[in-house]
Amino acid sequence: MLETRSRILNAAEGLFADRGFSATSVRMITSRAKVNLAAMHYHFGSKDQLIQELFALRLSPLNRQRLALLDRCQAGGGAGEPSLEQILEAFIRPPVQLIRDPERGGMRFMRLLSRAFNSPDGAIREMIYGQFAEVIERFSGALGPRLPHLSREEAFWRFHFMVGAMSHTLHVIADWKNLENLFTDVPEPSQVDEVVDRLVSFLAAGFRTPIPSKEN
Amino acid sequence: MLETRSRILNAAEGLFADRGFSATSVRMITSRAKVNLAAMHYHFGSKDQLIQELFALRLSPLNRQRLALLDRCQAGGGAGEPSLEQILEAFIRPPVQLIRDPERGGMRFMRLLSRAFNSPDGAIREMIYGQFAEVIERFSGALGPRLPHLSREEAFWRFHFMVGAMSHTLHVIADWKNLENLFTDVPEPSQVDEVVDRLVSFLAAGFRTPIPSKEN
DNA sequence: CCTCAAGTGAAACAGTCGTTTTAAACGTAC
DNA sequence: GTACGTTTAAAACGACTGTTTCACTTGAGG
Numbered sequence: 001m002l003e004t005r006s007r008i009l010n011a012a013e014g015l016f017a018d019r020g021f022s023a024t025s026v027r028m029i030t031s032r033a034k035v036n037l038a039a040m041h042y043h044f045g046s047k048d049q050l051i052q053e054l055f056a057l058r059l060s061p062l063n064r065q066r067l068a069l070l071d072r073c074q075a076g077g078g079a080g081e082p083s084l085e086q087i088l089e090a091f092i093r094p095p096v097q098l099i100r101d102p103e104r105g106g107m108r109f110m111r112l113l114s115r116a117f118n119s120p121d122g123a124i125r126e127m128i129y130g131q132f133a134e135v136i137e138r139f140s141g142a143l144g145p146r147l148p149h150l151s152r153e154e155a156f157w158r159f160h161f162m163v164g165a166m167s168h169t170l171h172v173i174a175d176w177k178n179l180e181n182l183f184t185d186v187p188e189p190s191q192v193d194e195v196v197d198r199l200v201s202f203l204a205a206g207f208r209t210p211i212p213s214k215e216n
Numbered sequence: 217m218l219e220t221r222s223r224i225l226n227a228a229e230g231l232f233a234d235r236g237f238s239a240t241s242v243r244m245i246t247s248r249a250k251v252n253l254a255a256m257h258y259h260f261g262s263k264d265q266l267i268q269e270l271f272a273l274r275l276s277p278l279n280r281q282r283l284a285l286l287d288r289c290q291a292g293g294g295a296g297e298p299s300l301e302q303i304l305e306a307f308i309r310p311p312v313q314l315i316r317d318p319e320r321g322g323m324r325f326m327r328l329l330s331r332a333f334n335s336p337d338g339a340i341r342e343m344i345y346g347q348f349a350e351v352i353e354r355f356s357g358a359l360g361p362r363l364p365h366l367s368r369e370e371a372f373w374r375f376h377f378m379v380g381a382m383s384h385t386l387h388v389i390a391d392w393k394n395l396e397n398l399f400t401d402v403p404e405p406s407q408v409d410e411v412v413d414r415l416v417s418f419l420a421a422g423f424r425t426p427i428p429s430k431e432n
Numbered sequence: 433c434c435t436c437a438a439g440t441g442a443a444a445c446a447g448t449c450g451t452t453t454t455a456a457a458c459g460t461a462c
Numbered sequence: 463g464t465a466c467g468t469t470t471a472a473a474a475c476g477a478c479t480g481t482t483t484c485a486c487t488t489g490a491g492g
Contacts, residue, residue, distance in 0.1 A: 004439080020336035023238045026480060036440055041481065043439095118334040118387075120236035125394070157414050160388050161381040168380025169373070171334075178341070197428045198373050205425030212417040220469070242450060252470045257451065259468095 007033040017112040058105050059131045065094040084146045088200045110174035223249040233328040274321050275347045281310040300362045304416045326390035
């Protein structure tokens with residue numbers, strides 16, 4: 001069939017998200033895709049190249065959207081730089097929207113992405129970071145003028161605090177089902193977009209707070 | 217030799233931290249430990265039980281220390297509850313100290329822990345969360361009275377923002393070498409304890425900020 | 433009708449996986 | 463000295479790994 005490629009990609013995305021890369025065999029993928037074992041090597045060459053293609057396909061629209069949002073709010077207001085909240089939102093809203101859009105991978109791809117971020121395989125991590133390099137550069141450049149009270153070191157760490165809070169939050173949203181199995185007292189899945197606002201105001205307050213005194 | 221068990225545990229910790237669970241074979245472990253293949257099954261029964269034992273050994277001292285710190289600052293000041301900063305510090309300082317103490321696993325175990333947190337294997341994740349259940353309960357109970365301005369939902373999310381920022385920060389510290397390979401402009405590894413202060417004040421400011429308005 | 437490339441089906445490749453089994457060697461304690 | 467818990471050595475188990483090979487079917491262009 002003509003759709004063999006996309007059926008392999010689809011099955012692979014689901015299995016990688018559920019079981020990880022090294023625990024997912026080529027045979028699992030091709031059998032879930034109802035496709036011959038050889039078809040995978042015919043279309044993608046190897047398991048590794050299949051993984052690469054999968055991420056390139058999903059990640060570049062996400063980061064293009066982030067950069068477009070940043071462009072718009074930087075050019076938008078006319079005079080003056082964008083506010084701290086506007087920058088944070090341009091960073092955080094696109095992945096949250098992606099989570100709700102099954103066409104772009106939805107929760108499944110987000111679980112996969114958070115797996116790839118912590119992958120033991122250095123090659124995978126390098127590829128992932130490569131896909132994010134431009135976004136990191138642009139956003140830390142945009143954040144700088146909004147944080148004149150911070151040293152370079154302090155800004156570096158707070159940027160990582162933000163990345164951590166965001167990626168863990170995305171993981172929680174995308175893995176809600178598993179969370180309910182593990183904890184009691186989990187609130188109803190609230191409107192996902194609200195979480196963006198919550199996260200933005202939490203982080204903005206953190207970024208704005210003065211540097212802690214060293215006498216401790 | 218009498219130390220066969222600990223040599224296996226030591227080799228396993230290193231390999232699991234570097235390559236992940238499913239990509240590390242029993243043969244790799246026993247050959248790095250310079251120990252016979254059968255010795256691993258003799259002492260631990262199976263690969264899975266070896267993993268379980270490894271985490272129980274490392275994780276319970278960490279969480280006992282957290283709870284002890286919380287106890288002390290709750291009973292300490294006499295009148296009045298502990299401050300938000302004191303609670304956060306009781307949560308964050310123990311794992312940062314662990315990172316600097318090779319006897320307790322140091323950076324190696326921290327990399328392993330952050331791998332286990334995102335493991336595809338449901339059994340591993342369940343065990344990890346089980347080890348943290350009491351800590352989570354105690355700390356969210358202690359944080360509650362310090363956050364009277366927050367709804368239950370808002371407190372839930374901010375708690376996760378904190379967990380995410382902390383765990384990603386620990387990962388960055390423990391994986392510094394890899395970070396230097398991937399990014400430019402990484403600051404010198406500053407005094408690790410300073411990071412605790414930075415993180416505590418960042419998070420305290422986030423926790424204290426009022427709930428964002430919905431009109432957006 | 434013939435041809436040629438794209439794609440499929442099924443089998444086989446050489447390894448590695450976790451685990452078990454057998455045998456023989458240890459040091460230590462009763 | 464002999465029993466016991468520990469450790470080594472070496473081989474084998476069946477199952478599974480990523481990848482390759484090759485005969486086969488299919489459909490479109492000349």
